[in-house]
Amino acid sequence: MFNLAILKDTVAVHPADFGTPQELAIMTELNKKYANRVLHDVGLCICVFDLTEAGEGKVRYGDGFLWYKVVFRMLVFRPFQTEVLLAKVMSSDHNGVRLSLDFFDDIYVPIHYLPVPNAFDPNERAHFWHASGDAEAKQTELLDTPVTERMWIDKGEIVRVRVEGDEFYDDEPGPVKMAEGVQVVKEVQTRAPFTIFASMAEQGLGPVSWWATAQPEDGEEQDEIMEDG
Amino acid sequence: MARHAQKWRDAPALNSGDEVNKASQSMEARVINPRSALLSNYEVLSLLQELEADHLARTKIAHRIKKEEEAAGTDVSVPIGGGRPSTAVETLENLRTVSFEAIKYLSADHQSTTSQTPEAVTELVKSLESYGFTKAEKLQIVNLAPQEQIELYVIVEELEDRLSQEQMVEVAEHVKKSLAAAPSLSIVAQPSHKPLIVKADENWDATDDVDEEFDDQGEGAGVEGDLDMEED
Known part of the structure; x- marks a missing residue:
């Protein structure tokens, strides 16, 4: 029923969250974006399982967010055929x-x-x-x-x-x-x-x-x- | 003079164009592997319950800090310049909904998860090794815990050709044994396989008073009465 999908994305962390540990802040953002949503050809996303890889947070021109490139594992609901x-x-x-x-x-x-x-x-x-x-x-x-x-x-x-x-x-x-x-x-x-x-x-x-x-x-x-x- | 001004105007335009390009490239989410591993229902349930307990714990701490500050008359929760109060725990609506509903489904009476333990599941998978089941079949045996033969027929393709009558009985025995091992469900109290979130609590940026508070949240982590708090 459930499986892990490896996804790659870029997330922005708001300055208000700079006080929280990085991993937690990133995971919160990812959960906000993916939880309870259907990803095409992947399945229904439940929550982030863990982070595999996260780059340095970068500040882009125009806002004060820290942008992270992340590779993470997502807990996904998609039963396989014949299950x-x-x-x-x-x-x-x-x-x-x-x-x-x-x-x-x-x-x-x-x-x-x-x-x-x-x-x-x-x-x-x-x-x-x-x-x-x-x-x-x-x-x-x-x-x-x-x-x-x-x-x-x-x-x-x-x-x-x-x-x-x-x-x-x-x-x-x-x-x-x-x-x-x-x-x-x-x-x-x-x-x-x-x-x-x-x-x-x-x-x-x-x-x-x-x-x-x-x-x-x-x-x-x-x-x-x-x-x- | 005019030429100079034009140059000056051109340069940033080029730069920002570049930036936009780069940004749009990096922003798209990409699927590297849609199915890298399969998880059993039990694993999913314990993961979600852990998440739930963790959320409750954090809400509770935040609530207490807020109360203390109010009592002391030093309401500094709203940072200077506006923004989100530093003590507020963000409630992720979607995540809460899906995890609540998934927990409801996975811990329902008709599911076998209620009488499983990590040890029993590991044991069961080991004991199924010798029958030549595929990975998917083993996963479903763990998820559905087939005690009746007819249930096993549904899960395993061409069961009659692959297993003898005795072996089928044996499999049912193994399943029964794995379920009997667990008297009650106590997933929340079990060591986490996800240290990330737990670590977050340890790093909690707070005063000495709060550290004390943190000590006693372990017992109350799963108390249902706390559920109302995140509504505030």
């Missing part, structure tokens, strides 16, 4: 399930990565897996199944998923467009800068409670777990 994660179900809709890790919410399980056969019950706002059912069953047939046979992927449940891939988007707003002297506000759909796609379509994946007893067909067990969640 197995534990996550919480955040929401479900017709397109799939969205998962949360508390500090990162852009994990999606698209519908084709859910266990087959599955269906989305709009009344419950949740997907379910019909474990004993026919893999070729149609949505309407699945929605007619008795509720007790369904294995729900409920909101708030802890699920085990496999990372299938991730995507980075860098949507820059672009130049401001003017039409007849008035600024035109373009409707831009905001995409998350870093999205992970995960799968539940495998033995052992999906809600942890399904596999806790290795007897997923046990209806009673299932009910009990759902009450817990």
Whole structure:
């Protein structure tokens, strides 16, 4: 899940911080700049791990800051492909399930990565897996199944998923467009800068409670777990 | 005379242009290696908790200095010429948010980190040596602590071909052993692998009175009640 990225940057330390030890001042600046931000093709930055190398602080013309060239290691969240994660179900809709890790919410399980056969019950706002059912069953047939046979992927449940891939988007707003002297506000759909796609379509994946007893067909067990969640 | 003036004007322009060029080159952040090492959840959790404890300690000291100064009527916290008070601890919003949420995730009940210790993790990794797991597989075994066989199936590719039934049981045993070793989580009190931040406290630029204060902050470092203080 987590790894260390080696980055290089130049940071400015404000004169007010000259009293604090250099390393600490530099790390504070780096944390200010990177923490909780997505670095393209690197991942979500958590915090500075350590400084590998820092040059002499230099004063540039124009301000009183000390500028340091630093090579440092950053603690980054970016699970590798095929990695197995534990996550919480955040929401479900017709397109799939969205998962949360508390500090990162852009994990999606698209519908084709859910266990087959599955269906989305709009009344419950949740997907379910019909474990004993026919893999070729149609949505309407699945929605007619008795509720007790369904294995729900409920909101708030802890699920085990496999990372299938991730995507980075860098949507820059672009130049401001003017039409007849008035600024035109373009409707831009905001995409998350870093999205992970995960799968539940495998033995052992999906809600942890399904596999806790290795007897997923046990209806009673299932009910009990759902009450817990 | 005119020529002279022109020369004089030209020279700095050239210089400053140079400077801008240099600056823009050096300012861009560069990624040298996006993935130089993998960290286990446990390592990340202990690192973040250390950071948290350290932040609390520093906030506390700053708070006390401020109080003392107020009591003594010598409020010199705002430096002459304005600027940030020297005693204030900067709160890094983003860092605090992400580390708080990450700690929440990593120390949740469903995570194995709550019952791990550094020794147990090292032991577990050593005991997994002989099964021919890849690095990534070992990392995930540490992170997820699979006690059920089905969990191991998910983590290890083609498990049946690679391990015998007995070996699978053995692996589960090793995992169980590593978890049982830790009665409670006491990461904060453990020696740090990041002396940098700790050193910062030792170098704390302060009077003798404050050194005394520093002595007793160790016990209170993790007290939850202190969380409110950084809001001030």
